[in-house]
Amino acid sequence: MPKVIKNVGCPYCGTCCDDVEVTVSDDGKRVLEVKNVCAIGTQIFMHGGDHEGRIKLPRMRQPDGSMKDVSFEEAIDYTAKVLLKAKKPLMYGFGSTNCEGHAAAARVMERSGGCLDNCASICHGSSFLAIFDNGYPSCTLGEVKNRADVVVFWGSNPAHAHPRHMSRYSIFPRGFFTGKGHNSRTVIVIDPRYTDTARVADHYLQVRQGHDYELFDAFRMVCHGHEDDIPDVVANIPKEKILEVAEIIKNARYCNFFYGMGLCHSDGRNHNIDIAISLTRDLNEFTKCTIMAMRGHYNITGPGAVWSWQFGFPYCLDLTKKTMVHMNPGETSSVDLAMRDEVDAFINIGTDAGAHFPIPAVQHLKKHPFITVDPHINMASEISDLHVPVKICGVDDGGIVYRMDNVPIQYRKVVDAPEGVPSDEEFLDAVYNRMVELEGDGFL
Amino acid sequence: MADKILLNMITQRSIEEGIAMEIGKPSPEYFDACALIEMNEDDIKELGITPNTNVKVTSESGEVVVKAIVARQSCYRGLCHIRQSVWANQVVPPRTQSTGEPQYSGFPVIVEPAPNERIKSALECVQGAVGLWKGDE
Numbered sequence: 341m342p343k344v345i346k347n348v349g350c351p352y353c354g355t356c357c358d359d360v361e362v363t364v365s366d367d368g369k370r371v372l373e374v375k376n377v378c379a380i381g382t383q384i385f386m387h388g389g390d391h392e393g394r395i396k397l398p399r400m401r402q403p404d405g406s407m408k409d410v411s412f413e414e415a416i417d418y419t420a421k422v423l424l425k426a427k428k429p430l431m432y433g434f435g436s437t438n439c440e441g442h443a444a445a446a447r448v449m450e451r452s453g454g455c456l457d458n459c460a461s462i463c464h465g466s467s468f469l470a471i472f473d474n475g476y477p478s479c480t481l482g483e484v485k486n487r488a489d490v491v492v493f494w495g496s497n498p499a500h501a502h503p504r505h506m507s508r509y510s511i512f513p514r515g516f517f518t519g520k521g522h523n524s525r526t527v528i529v530i531d532p533r534y535t536d537t538a539r540v541a542d543h544y545l546q547v548r549q550g551h552d553y554e555l556f557d558a559f560r561m562v563c564h565g566h567e568d569d570i571p572d573v574v575a576n577i578p579k580e581k582i583l584e585v586a587e588i589i590k591n592a593r594y595c596n597f598f599y600g601m602g603l604c605h606s607d608g609r610n611h612n613i614d615i616a617i618s619l620t621r622d623l624n625e626f627t628k629c630t631i632m633a634m635r636g637h638y639n640i641t642g643p644g645a646v647w648s649w650q651f652g653f654p655y656c657l658d659l660t661k662k663t664m665v666h667m668n669p670g671e672t673s674s675v676d677l678a679m680r681d682e683v684d685a686f687i688n689i690g691t692d693a694g695a696h697f698p699i700p701a702v703q704h705l706k707k708h709p710f711i712t713v714d715p716h717i718n719m720a721s722e723i724s725d726l727h728v729p730v731k732i733c734g735v736d737d738g739g740i741v742y743r744m745d746n747v748p749i750q751y752r753k754v755v756d757a758p759e760g761v762p763s764d765e766e767f768l769d770a771v772y773n774r775m776v777e778l779e780g781d782g783f784l
Numbered sequence: 785m786a787d788k789i790l791l792n793m794i795t796q797r798s799i800e801e802g803i804a805m806e807i808g809k810p811s812p813e814y815f816d817a818c819a820l821i822e823m824n825e826d827d828i829k830e831l832g833i834t835p836n837t838n839v840k841v842t843s844e845s846g847e848v849v850v851k852a853i854v855a856r857q858s859c860y861r862g863l864c865h866i867r868q869s870v871w872a873n874q875v876v877p878p879r880t881q882s883t884g885e886p887q888y889s890g891f892p893v894i895v896e897p898a899p900n901e902r903i904k905s906a907l908e909c910v911q912g913a914v915g916l917w918k919g920d921e
């Protein structure tokens with residue numbers, strides 16, 4: 341009899357839906373059906389377990405450019421040697437691994453004296469910078485669901501990037517104080533594109549791309565009673581619209597700002613987030629107001645939490661000094677390290693730097709040993725010297741995952757991984773042990 | 785009508801890209817979802833082409849051929865969008881303004897009609913860039 345497993349967490353986006361129902365085959369090896377999951381999440385579950393096409397052995401690149409299957413022992417030995425030989429190796433990724441994997445990676449990179457970075461480096465890194473400077477008056481998604489009667493999406497498009505966010509937490513659900521669901525809330529979308537999220541908004545502000553800071557500034561001026569000094573149009577938005585929206589937010593019972601890459605990736609970067617936080621603080625003079633980063637991968641919040649606990653910093657860790665950690669985005673961040681040709685070995689894990697880094701950065705990294713640890717074929721694996729398949733956390737491996745609001749959730753294994761395929765943690769621990777062995781044998 | 789136009793390019797996620805990415809980046813679904821540039825209808829007209837024509841997009845750090853479509857999540861004139869993908873990253877400048885984040889949103893590109901040029905596959909884009917591309921097998 342196929343088995344139905346309830347309350348499973350979805351391993352794709354930072355919404356971390358934990359109400360998924362998965363039907364698995366008799367032998368526990370295949371996912372047959374999934375419920376309560378969006379179109380993207382469905383694909384993830386369908387690719388788990390033991391099925392045709394799943395990579396079951398590491399693949400090593402041969403001198404003729406082709407890939408050849410090798411044993412896990414060989415892959416572990418090769419990775420350990422690359423790390424020990426390199427002067428400044430870089431391990432990057434971790435959006436799609438569990439916190440146990442993040443901790444194991446930290447052990448490995450501390451021992452090898454390299455740099456350790458996660459996907460926040462290229463997405464919400466600027467949020468961290470602003471949060472260090474200005475604090476983070478945030479909340480949980482449950483609070484938004486139960487309390488928020490005004491919800492602002494600024495430079496974020498959950499209809500595409502977090503498909504169930506609006507129905508589970510931010511717009512449609514009925515909460516304790518928001519019993520009428522969507523009718524209890526006013527939704528404001530601020531984005532240069534008329535996105536699918538904007539279609540469900542009560543107010544849409546088409547901000548001129550890259551001019552968010554000016555618009556935040558105008559809202560802050562209203563909060564401070566200087567509305568007379570605002571020009572007639574700010575960043576494409578007429579003054580009347582700014583005053584109207586400011587009035588709605590000031591009169592909210594509870595307002596939350598959700599912001600995304602539209603702010604982090606546009607000119608201004610951390611300054612955009614900084615002023616968003618300042619506006620949130622200002623609004624608390626009038627109402628209760630909070631702010632939340634729309635984190636992308638289901639566990640990209642995880643490495644920030646784990647490494648802050650281990651080392652005191654969330655990302656861009658430089659462990660080369662061994663006795664102390666140093667973090668300086670712009671200097672110790674992956675793309676900058678790559679562009680300065682400063683690293684001499686690269687391990688891509690639980691992400692796809694091949695597809696998501698600007699191509700000049702990929703070209704630099706590829707000059708040196710390049711290893712990918714990922715369950716699937718991706719662009720990084722296809723240019724790697726070694727590709728190591730691992731279990732998929734949330735499908736064939738369990739573990740702790742941090743949702744976008746920093747709430748940890750225990751993910752569960754629903755199907756068996758192909759035999760012999762390790763988890764990220766198991767693989768990294770084996771690499772660590774091999775490094776200890778090699779060092780003991782006087783390698784190098 | 786112009787031979788080429790200067791636009792401000794942004795890259796962000798899309799659900800089509802998310803689904804296709806999980807099917808697999810070498811898949812035709814990923815190609816169909818991402819090898820596109822979304823533009824304002826009038827900008828497409830200004831180039832003297834019809835929607836669904838290939839165009840060459842050039843930035844300070846590279847170039848890529850993609851298909852021009854009218855943005856469904858509309859762009860105003862002067863703004864264009866390539867979904868976060870292998871194709872977008874052929875032209876995204878790697879400079880990070882000291883934050884670690886490349887310039888994924890808000891950089892100038894020149895767009896010109898390229899009706900006879902071929903759109904490269906994802907694998908060809910990436911393997912080609914690092915000297916591993918051996919051609920379609």
Ligand code: SF4
Nearest residue numbers: 350353357378381504
């Ligand atoms: S919204 Fe995100 S977490 Fe929820 S089912 Fe979709 S991809 Fe999974």
